[in-house]
Amino acid sequence: MLIAIAIIFTFIISSAMIRWAGANPFAAFKYLLGSPLQSKFGITEAILSATPLVLTGGAVALAFRAGYWNIGAEGQLLAGAICATFVGLHADGIPHWLGIILMVIAGALGGMLWAFVPALLRSRLGIDEVVTTLLLNPVALLVVTGLLNGPWRNPETKFPETQVLSENVFFPRVYPGSRIHLGLIIGIVALAICWWVVGRTAGGLKMRAVGLAPGAARIAGLKVERTLFTTALASGAIAGIAGAGEVAGVAHQLTDGISPGFGYTGVVVATLAALSFPAVLLISFVLGIINVGSFSASRALSIPSTIGEVVQAVLLTTVVSALVFMKYRIVLDKGKHRD
Amino acid sequence: MIETLIGIIGATLRISTPLVFASLGEVITERAGMLNLSIEGTMYTGAFVGITVAAQTGSLTTGLIAAIIAGAIVGCIMGFLVITLGVNQHVAGLGLTLLLISASNTANRILFTNKDGMVRVDPWKPFDFAGPIFSQYWLTYAAFLILAPALWWLLWRSGIGIRIRAVGENPESADVAGISVARTRYFALALGGALMAAGGAFITLAFLGSFTINIINGRGWVAIALVIFGRWGIWRTVSGALLFALVSATQQQLRLVPALSDLPFEILLALPYLAVIAGLAITGRNVPYPGAYLKPYRRL
Numbered sequence: 039m040l041i042a043i044a045i046i047f048t049f050i051i052s053s054a055m056i057r058w059a060g061a062n063p064f065a066a067f068k069y070l071l072g073s074p075l076q077s078k079f080g081i082t083e084a085i086l087s088a089t090p091l092v093l094t095g096g097a098v099a100l101a102f103r104a105g106y107w108n109i110g111a112e113g114q115l116l117a118g119a120i121c122a123t124f125v126g127l128h129a130d131g132i133p134h135w136l137g138i139i140l141m142v143i144a145g146a147l148g149g150m151l152w153a154f155v156p157a158l159l160r161s162r163l164g165i166d167e168v169v170t171t172l173l174l175n176p177v178a179l180l181v182v183t184g185l186l187n188g189p190w191r192n193p194e195t196k197f198p199e200t201q202v203l204s205e206n207v208f209f210p211r212v213y214p215g216s217r218i219h220l221g222l223i224i225g226i227v228a229l230a231i232c233w234w235v236v237g238r239t240a241g242g243l244k245m246r247a248v249g250l251a252p253g254a255a256r257i258a259g260l261k262v263e264r265t266l267f268t269t270a271l272a273s274g275a276i277a278g279i280a281g282a283g284e285v286a287g288v289a290h291q292l293t294d295g296i297s298p299g300f301g302y303t304g305v306v307v308a309t310l311a312a313l314s315f316p317a318v319l320l321i322s323f324v325l326g327i328i329n330v331g332s333f334s335a336s337r338a339l340s341i342p343s344t345i346g347e348v349v350q351a352v353l354l355t356t357v358v359s360a361l362v363f364m365k366y367r368i369v370l371d372k373g374k375h376r377d
Numbered sequence: 378m379i380e381t382l383i384g385i386i387g388a389t390l391r392i393s394t395p396l397v398f399a400s401l402g403e404v405i406t407e408r409a410g411m412l413n414l415s416i417e418g419t420m421y422t423g424a425f426v427g428i429t430v431a432a433q434t435g436s437l438t439t440g441l442i443a444a445i446i447a448g449a450i451v452g453c454i455m456g457f458l459v460i461t462l463g464v465n466q467h468v469a470g471l472g473l474t475l476l477l478i479s480a481s482n483t484a485n486r487i488l489f490t491n492k493d494g495m496v497r498v499d500p501w502k503p504f505d506f507a508g509p510i511f512s513q514y515w516l517t518y519a520a521f522l523i524l525a526p527a528l529w530w531l532l533w534r535s536g537i538g539i540r541i542r543a544v545g546e547n548p549e550s551a552d553v554a555g556i557s558v559a560r561t562r563y564f565a566l567a568l569g570g571a572l573m574a575a576g577g578a579f580i581t582l583a584f585l586g587s588f589t590i591n592i593i594n595g596r597g598w599v600a601i602a603l604v605i606f607g608r609w610g611i612w613r614t615v616s617g618a619l620l621f622a623l624v625s626a627t628q629q630q631l632r633l634v635p636a637l638s639d640l641p642f643e644i645l646l647a648l649p650y651l652a653v654i655a656g657l658a659i660t661g662r663n664v665p666y667p668g669a670y671l672k673p674y675r676r677l
Binding site for chain 2: 055058059109159164165168170173174175176177181183184187188302305306309340341342344345347348350351352355359362363
């Protein structure tokens with residue numbers, strides 16, 4: 039009910055902007071939400087667009103569950119993409135299956151590496167991870183552009199992009215006639231593992247305890263710092279795999295536009311999903327629809343395609359407001375995760 | 378050599394100006410017990426609204442005032458989310474940042490890039506006297522000579538300052554003492570937002586005279602780090618902004634050194650960010666966060 043009100047508010051607020059852009063809001067929303075669902079191509083493109091969000095959303099949700107405010111998924115994704123590209127540029131003569139495994143490992147390692155310093159500073163020195171993870175995002179982008187303008191510049195086109203990677207590392211397409219790739223399966227598996235670990239294992243119980251009441255967890259003898267450190271690295275690894283997926287599954291090369299903010303959108307996904315892993319999958323798909331729809335709306339109504347980002351950000355703001363009100367309601371269904 | 382040094386000092390003051398505005402705005406907000414992660418978006422909005430209004434009215438001052446008003450409004454929206462509703466401050470701030478940046482970019486396309494390219498104004502010129510160190514924009518003078526002392530006085534010597542610090546340290550006691558926690562916090566967010574937006578407007582109205590996407594480029598996050606580095610004090614935060622700007626100005630000069638021309642300039646561009654993280658690692662241990670930091674206040 040409250041979520042419905044939030045969506046109505048989102049519609050009203052976004053409509054002001056759409057109207058100003060010179061389009062009918064109803065027509066715009068028909069394109070934003072409807073047009074991707076009207077064709078098989080649109081649906082598969084929305085799923086493709088959702089694939090990195092499944093991973094970054096899962097990564098952020100995992101960290102937030104432990105009360106670790108990892109807002110550096112963007113940088114971790116880029117670091118994963120860099121390491122995966124390194125593998126892809128040196129993968130001649132290895133079997134395809136090995137290439138894929140190496141890509142995933144490289145992505146995870148890159149993401150962990152990028153998450154390492156903030157995690158260490160937080161767990162050893164108690165330094166706020168919000169600032170350090172945020173500050174490393176522009177640094178990761180600078181590393182990407184540095185490599186693309188330097189050693190990795192395409193020798194043929196001279197453009198700041200790498201040459202096309204070895205085919206031995208391409209993620210296979212998983213649905214014929216579409217661009218949906220192995221990254222989606224990896225994302226769903228990662229969400230399932232997160233869901234199982236957080237909800238069903240002793241380690242996950244510790245994580246949730248640290249997230250809900252760090253003081254009480256410490257008194258109960260839990261190693262709060264170690265839990266935060268491990269969670270931060272796991273979160274970084276998942277975000278890094280998203281980067282590997284974009285390189286190996288979609289672009290097949292590294293460009294400076296490899297991520298149009300997938301890491302930041304991961305925060306939107308995780309929050310809209312109320313940090314529930316199954317919901318991350320659903321929300322990623324919804325945002326994927328808006329992403330694809332914003333381009334058809336832009337073409338059809340000649341409004342800026344960035345309107346899709348506005349709608350997503352308004353949705354985030356209204357839904358978190360609605361979620362606050364839900365805290366003050368008696369919740370009847372037991373076992374349902376809150377917060 | 379001396380000329381290079383003088384150039385670096387002059388550039389340091391210039392680069393630090395938007396950071397002084399923004400980080401002091403964040404000091405006021407955090408002293409009242411709230412983290413305002415909308416800072417990056419507020420600066421972005423200030424930069425965009427400032428130049429847009431200046432271009433439409435032909436008056437840079439009107440543009441700056443519009444940016445300040447816009448920043449105060451954003452502060453009030455943040456206040457509605459985190460004070461009135463009690464939304465998690467990390468999520469509310471980051472959500473507002475994403476919203477403000479995407480809305481500014483969309484408005485930029487509607488108003489300018491879809492029609493005649495880019496919005497431009499004839500920016501403020503630096504005063505021209507007594508060599509490059511003192512040839513600064515009036516906003517730079519205002520930041521160091523007026524704003525910082527005034528905010529110090531406001532925070533430590535005025536009744537409003539006592540109330541801000543009280544609701545940030547112990548809102549329960551402040552409430553019992555008859556201070557309106559909500560009203561004080563709204564005031565802190567509005568004032569802080571106005572300052573952040575002014576910092577953003579400095580970049581478009583004085584520094585560049587134009588607006589490009591990604592114009593703030595993490596300066597807001599740097600400002601938040603500077604507040605921690607400055608331990609929520611006015612002068613330590615200003616010093617932090619100067620240190621950061623010094624690293625930035627130095628790396629700009631290093632790019633001109635022939636011996637370093639083989640070094641990718643991206644490494645130098647990354648230096649200031651890494652310096653902030655290193656600075657936090659050295660000084661950020663056991664810092665005295667305001668007592669009610671991140672905690673929404675509810676009367677029981």
